[in-house]
Amino acid sequence: MDLTAVDSLRIARTPGDLVLAPGEAWLAGGSWLFSEPQPETTGLVDLMGLGWTPVEELPGGGLRVAATCTIAELSAAAPSLARAAAPLLEACCRALLGSFKVWNVATVGGNLANSLPAGPMISLGVALDGELDVWGPDDAERRIPVADFVTGVNANVLAPGEVIRALDIPAHALDARPAMRKTSLLAIGRSSALVTGRLDADGATTIGVTAATSRPEVLRFAALPDADVLEAALDGIGTWFDDPHGTADWREGITRVLAREVVAELGDPDAAFVDGTAVRP
């Protein structure tokens, strides 16, 4: 929709342009920004002019996904990565509520910065120990683990004027075995619960819970957890929440089901990666 309070538009070309004047907001893909009235926003600074490379392989085997990388670009890059975790990238793209037409504009950074519980790039970052490279005013730069980035519904640790430069995924996570399940109130709807799993080479297991909780929850195990250990860890989660996408008790209940399935898949060396966004069998 038209943002009728907006009077100005600047297209950022260099890092020096990344200073917000009062009333200005960052514009990346715009798929969320233009989907709701923004009466407080009087100016836009378009990040897409910075020309950041969408996906770069880092020295040491990590991966840098630019904040301005679109979901479509991430999805297109995943198959050619030839890394164990690559299927999770595509699955998290598919977990986006928006259609493939939204993929063509929505960005990884925008999804993170929006910090909705169902934001699938948050799920991805949490699953793969992702870190955010955040740029602040006056050339300040800091790194924030995705697991610590989102603090609540539509809330995160970004300070005014800060902008996400990239999501960095470390090599060890890319080489680990992933699994993922999600459930929604429709067959292919907004995630009500999304559980990711990662089995590292040394057996360490990371379970990420997003969408069902008001902020990401990360459960870490030295080895693949058995049922009791998993349930006990899930018992420790206190951020189940109610919203139009489901009640808290239901979300907790289905998260437990999904988490068991994720662990079972990781524990079966012969199991293929299941697209957890597909309708459950």
Place this chain on the structure above:
Amino acid sequence: MRADVDGSPLEADAAPGQVLRTWLREAGVHSVKKGCDAGDCGACSVLVDGEAVHSCILPAHRADGRTVTTAAGLGDPDDLSDVQRCFTDAAGFQCGFCTAGFVVTASSDTVRGAAPEDLPRLLKGNLCRCTGYRAIGDALAGVVNVERPQGGEASFGRSLPAPAAERIVSGREPYTFDLTTRGLAHLVVVRSTEPHARILGIDTAAAEAVPGVLAVLTHRDSPATPFSTARHEHREDDPDDSLVLDPVVRFVGQRVAAVVAETAAAADRAARLVRVTYEPLPAVFDPEDARRPGTPLLHGEKPADSRIADPARNVVAEVHGEVGDVEAGFADAVAGGGAVVEGEWRTQRVNHVHLETKGARGWLDDAGRLVIRTSSQVPYLVRDELAHVFGLDRDAVRVFTARVGGGFGGKQELLTEDLVALAVLRTGRPVQYEVSRQEEFAAMPTRHPFRVRVRAGAGPDGALTALAVDVLSDAGAYGNHSVGVMFHGCSESMEVYRVPNKRVDAAAVYTNHVPSGAFRGYGLGQLIFAIESALDELARKVGVDPVEFRRRNVVVPGDALVSWAVHDDDLGLDFGGPRAYGLDQCLDLVEDALDTLPDAPAPGTPVPAVDDPTWRRGRGMAVAMIATMPPRGHLADVSITLDASGACTLDVGTAEFGNGTTTVHRQVASSVLGLAPDQIRIRQSDTDVVGYDTGAFGSAGSVVAGKAVELAALRLRERVLALAADELGEDASALTLSPGGVVRPDGDVIPFGLLLAGAGVERLSADADHRGTPRSLAFNVHGFRVAVSTETGEVRVLASVQAADAGTVINPEQLRGQIEGGVAQALGTALSEEIAISPENGAPTTTTLRTYRVPQFADVPPTAVRFADTYDELGVRGAKSMSEAPYNPVAPALANAVRDAIGVRPHELPMSRDRIWRLLRTPPPGPPVE
């Protein structure tokens, strides 16, 4: 900025916060539709350098220097693209408002190259509210569903495509806002933030100072004449409790002021600067509380002639009536070894989600007449009420519609035209008010939430002994359609059962909620959900199969219609003649289909393994009856004219909003006249076209207007033949009509032009009308087989069948589409859709499509459609209405299937996964608790 749009360069300024959709539409590129304005529905889809995007969320500047392709750039009506041709051949649309976006999306490389199993995922960004998606899936698969009879071959009974098909698929069909008006001003509404308050002051100074603002209208500018937003044949049917702008607000979201400005953006900015001071008044949100003594009154000051049943108790309407003695009937059931069941059911607020939002554009014509182009199902009723409210002669007002982008009852109201009229009369300027999708959720009427208590008793043989309902509906802050919805809701739902003892206690009450209004089914769906659920439980208790239980208890020809009283008006089971009754056939058809249909869930959804203990299986069914026409008269004037070229102009008053009446009218007229369908040109839904038409509601388009079309065509045929007989010296009975002219017994065809010239006339005309009485009854029976997940609460439809008693089937593909669409809309109501309400101030908190959950392509299972073989002598050539009816039996049939599967009965809608999951945990999961 500059872009290549559909092959032509387009250069125009783009405002900094403007999206591509607005930039295109402001330049007259109307093939891009505005559906949700938020990237959810896909009606605005375009290709930018070949990539599909939602143009409503793409900042306009992103398309600078690029190539933009809309549906109009993919092909034109005379030269359709292959995808566009597939949509016409499959009949892959109804109202067609979503179609341009579907066609663009389907034309993208992503979808063209996709495997069929990827379609559910790829189409999640395209919503269709009319079809239920089956026909769209057919279009994508290249299935041909329409027939194109050649020459004078009768098209009646054949699957003729919609006359507008080629224009719709190529983005050329103009909807309400798809025209360019010079000097158009825009109206934006300031809405109440209080649930109940007296307006103390409205400071408009800052708003008026915004450049481009023409007027800020408040209650000080409002006509004093009260009216009802509900529109009916008789304006006295609805309470006069509303004003164009009211000094008292009674719900959050009510109109407080209207800003008129040169641009929509300026009006929007100015609207945010209007300062309103309120004196808050106590509010009531619980309908149960609303009638209690001491509760705040919403319309306590209204006079008796406002036709509110009891303003001193917040009661808009009520009825109490008993036939026989229900208490004796319940006692008989128990004493005889039968059973009595009792329960309470609740339905939620549902939004129509017609893809075209409401809205109107008005101006003064050269003669100074007020002209309103509006997205309405009832242009004549809108004209009459505007004349009443503004003190104008009817002749001083013209109201018309273009093709309307869906309605479902939501546009049987006066919700935008009054403000536009006020703004036009005040400013002298052409003014448009286009309702936003957020306003549709936050401020426009919804389906009535109902609380229905049912008691039902039957003997051990399953014969009903008594049936009683206690009904409470939440009217919201204004009476609107609440009277009619309450009475209609308690009518056919009760009348379909032959029970010696019946009782109805019903009321509709005011609360400080957004008003409830007309919605497909008009109250019947809510009652049928409760009654069919209760009777299913009763059948279980007495151990009779649910289909057999219906056979024993439903009305049959010869029976009277009884609800709170014995109804012996113009509606009856026998009025349609000896072949009009089809409920028995519908029951047989559904019973057979439930036994024989293979499992067929929604596209992309697997069938759970039969031995999977986490899925419970069940089946259920429900019946629905509905009158074939609205009560108390429904009028349609029709005129038809044959000219020398052999073309016929058919003038009808009723509106086309995806109901398919235009196709039906063309089929009826061409078949009566022996002409080819495309010789019939239809002008419609314009108060200048014919004398009068009550409108497109109560499924009247085919049976009322269609019957008038048949009468007019028969009269015209008679005139043409008489004229030809006279000129040719033949007996009229020896002559027939053909597309080329009158056919003599020897086979010679005399062109119409020659005949007319010979008689010295340029054309021949005939008029007819229909008054919508007497009336007959139509039936729908739905059946489901389901699997329910004990882990997630998901209700998965494995088989779905609806049997319809539609009389003669005029257009099989179109009727099938109507039924499938009604089923899909009902599945949304049954499973996922819900407008949540803030407990603090009663305001809807569901204000976007993405939180409302309209069924997507992936959510709708195929429904097998079966037709009863019946003939209604009151309908057009034996046909009955079948537009809103298919919606009604779906939710209870599904609830009954869920009950069968999990042993626990759902009592409220929607049966969302979280609710079913909770039901499964109320008693611990285990075998059915019989």
